[in-house]
Amino acid sequence: MATLAADGGQKAVVKNPLMQQHPASFVYAAGLGGQGRHVEGFMKLSRRAFVGGAMAAPLLGGPGFGQAKGSVLRVIPHADLKNIDPIWTTAYISRNHGYMVYDTLFAMDGNLNPQPQMVDKWETSADGKTWTFVLRDGLSFHDGKPVTAADCAASLIRWGKRDAMGQTMFTAVESVSGRDAKTLEIKLTRPYGLLVDTIAKISSNVPFIMPKEIAETDAFKQIENAIGSGPFIFRKEQWVPGSKVVYEKFKDYVPRKEATSGAAGAKIAKVDRVEWLYIPDPTTCMNALMSGEVDYYEQVPGDLAPLLSKAPGVKIDVLDPIGSQGMMRFNHLAAPTNNPLVRRAIMRAISQKDTLAASVGNPQYYRECKSIYPCGSPLETNQGTELAFPTSLDEAKKLLKESGYKGEKTVILQPSDIPISSAFALVVAKACRDIGMNVDVQAMDWSSVTSRRAKKEPVDQGGWNMFPTWWIGGDLLNPLSNASLVADPSKAWPGWPDDAKLRDLRDAFSAASGLDAQKKAAAEVQQRAIEIGTAANLGIFFVPVGYRDNVKGMIPSPVQFFWNMEKTS
C-alpha cells in the first residue's frame, strides 16, 4: 500500500516575500465586494479632546458589547454566505463554508502538494486503471453516522458532474463505488495520472464528502442540509442570510496526526464556536475590528489597511502565498477580437505594472508575473511569454496593423461594483486606445456582466469583446483547473476559444505522470494559450487579512481556513 510520507511535522514553507515584510503605509484597492471607501487619517480620540470633561459612564462596558462567553471567534468573511451547497455553486464563500463543515479524501498542503486527508492508505493496480482508497478509522458525520466508502462514491459522482477538473477526470472513469464500508474503488478506462491531484483540488468546486443520501441530490439542485464530517458543525437554525453564520466545534472529529499544512494535516478546531458576521460596509468592518467587536477580517481593503496597521491591538498580514491573478478575457467570436493578431496586440499593449498600480496601488501588494500558472506555484513557467511581454506599444501597433484592424468598435464590459475589475477595464481600455483602437467601455454591475457575456452576437447586436475578472491562484494551478484554457467552445467559459491544438495539449497534460512530465506539458499549454490569446494576464495581487493580536494559528494558504485558529486571551 502506498502512502505519501508525512511532512515530518514541519510547517509548510512557501516563499512569499510579502509575508516577510512589515506592513508599511500603503493604499490598496479592495478585492471582490470592496467599496474602496477612503477615510482620512485616524487618530484615537481622547476624552478631553471631545467633550472637555468626563461625562457619564458608558451605558455598557467596553469592547465586545453583549458578546457571549466562551471561546468564540468572530469573523468578518469576504462575502455573505448565500447558499450552503459548495457543489451547486462555485462561490468562494460557499467553498469556505464547505471547508468548515466537510472533509476531503485528499487535500493540498502548504506547498500545494496533495496529501491524504480522510484516506489512510491507497494503491493503484499495475495497469493504473484501478485505484483503491482505505478510509481512516473513526470518521463520522455530524449526525453520528460513520463515513463510508459509499458516501465518498456518491459525493465524488455528484461533484464530478459540476466541476471542470472533475468532468475531465470522469471522462476516464468507469465506476466509483464502495468495495466495502471503508474501501473506495475507482475504476478507470485508461490511466489517469492526475487522479489524486484532481480530488485534492483546493478551490471551487472542492470534492467535499457528504452523506450518501444528501450526495444523491441532483447536482443542479441545492442540498437542503449541510451535514458533513468536518471540524465544525453548521448551525442552520441560527443562520441569518446576509448577517450571520454560526459553526460549532465538532467534538467527535478525528484529526490527522501530521502538523497542519494548508488544507492538509491536522484540522483541530481550537475554538468552540466560529461566527461569520457579514458586514457590508468596509469602514464599519474596520471600526468593528479596532473596537474588538470582531476578531478577524478576512479581506481588508487596501485603503483601510494603513489605518488598521496603526490601530492598537490589530495586526495586518498576507496569508495567501501565491495571490490572485487578474485576467482580461477575450471574445473569440466577435470582431475585432476574433482575430488572434488583435488579441496579441492588446496583450502586448497591456502593462501589468500600470494595471496593478491603478487597481491595487501599493507595490507591496502586487507583483508582475508572466506565467499563467501563479508565480511560486509548482507549474510556473515563462515558456511562450515572449509573445505577450515585455509591454511594447510599438510592437502592439505593428501587430494591430498586421491584423488588418480598420477601427472597428471594441466593447469592454466594466463591472462597476467590483473595484479591482473596474480598474482593470479602464486601464486596458487606455492601453487599447494608445495603440489606436476604437474602444467603448460599458459600465454595469457584475450580474449584468454575467448575462451580457453569455451573448455570442456581434458587438453591434449587443455582443462584447473583453471583460475583466480575477481568480485566486488556487484556481489556476494547472491547465485543467484554469477555466480560461478550455478550448472547446461547447464547454468553454464565455470567450469560447476554439483550438484543437490547445485541447490536445490539455489532454496530454491530463495523461502526464510525475511532476517533470506535468511541468513540460503545462509549459506547452501555456505557450499555445498565449499564441492564440485566450486571455490577457494582468498580474498578481494579494489581499491582506486583519486580526486582533490575541488571535493565533492562521494558516498560510490561498484559501481561508478557520481550524487551528485560537484566541489566546
Add this chain to the structure above:
Amino acid sequence: MLSFVLKRVLSTIPVMGIVALTVFLLLRLSPGDPAAVIAGDYATAEQIARIRTQLGLDQPILIQFVRWLGDLLRGDLGVSIFSNLPVSTLIAQRIEPTSMLALTTIVFSVIVAVPLGVLAAWKAHTWVDRAVMVFAVIGFSVPVFVMGYFLIYGFALGLRWFPVQGYRSPFTDPGLFLSHITLPTLALSAIYIALIARITRASVLEVLEEDYIRTARAKGQAETKVLLVHALGNAAVPIVTVIGLGVALLIGGVVVTESVFNIPGLGRLVVDAIQKRDYPIIQGLILFFSLLYIALNLIIDIAYTLLDPRIRY
C-alpha cells in the same frame, strides 16, 4: 367611516395587482441572469440552461407570472433562488430590526422635531427661528453615512459609550438593544427631525394667523395652551402626513444606515437581492412594502378624522 375603510381595503386589490405585474416584468426584462451568477465562471451554456430549467426561469414570462401569482394568492411568497429559504422566513428574520429602527427613529424625531417646529413658528423671524432652520438644513444636507461615521468615531471608538455596529433584540436584552440602536437612531433622525420641524413650523405659522388664535390670546389663555392645544392641534394634519410618510420611507429606505451600523434589516435584504437578481425576494419585498404603504396611508387618513372633526368620509 366603515364603508370608507372597506372601499380602501377593496381598492388595495387592483393596486397590488398592478404592482405585482410591474415588478415582475421589470425584473424579467432588466439585464442580469441569476442562473449565470449561480452557475459561476466555469459553467457552460448548457449548465446555465439546466439551472434556469431547475429554477423555472426557462418558462415563458406569462407562465412564470401566472405560477407566481397563484402561489401569491395562497400566501406563498416563494423561495430564495440562492439560499433556498422561504422569502417569508427571510422577511420575518429582517423585519424586527428594521421596524425597531424605524420606530425609535420616528419616535425620537417627533419628540424632538415637533417642539422645535412649534418653537420656530412661535419665535418666527428671530434668531431662535433661524437657529432651528439652520439645524434643519444641516439635517437635510449631511448624508446619513457621514453622520453615522461621525457618531461612531466620537461615541463608539472614542468614548466607547456605544458599540460600533450590530443589532440586539429588545425582547432578549432591552439594555443591549438600547445601546445598539442609539447611534443608528441618532444618525437617521437628523433628516426626519429636519423634515418634521420644517413642516411643523410652516403649518403652525399658518395657523397662528387665524382668528381663533387671536381670540384665544385676547381671552387671556396661556401662550403654552395657545400653541400646543389650539395651534398645534389645528396644524396637525400635514404634520401627521409627513410622519406617516416618514415611517413608510424608513421601513424601505434605510439601507445606508443598516449598512453603516450593520443592522440586518429589510433594506439590506432587498439591495443584496437586487445585486444577485434573487427574483423571489425582490418581488416579495416590493409587494410587502407596497402593502405597507397602502396600510400606512389608510391609517393616516383615519387619523385625520381624529385630528380634524371637519374631515369625514
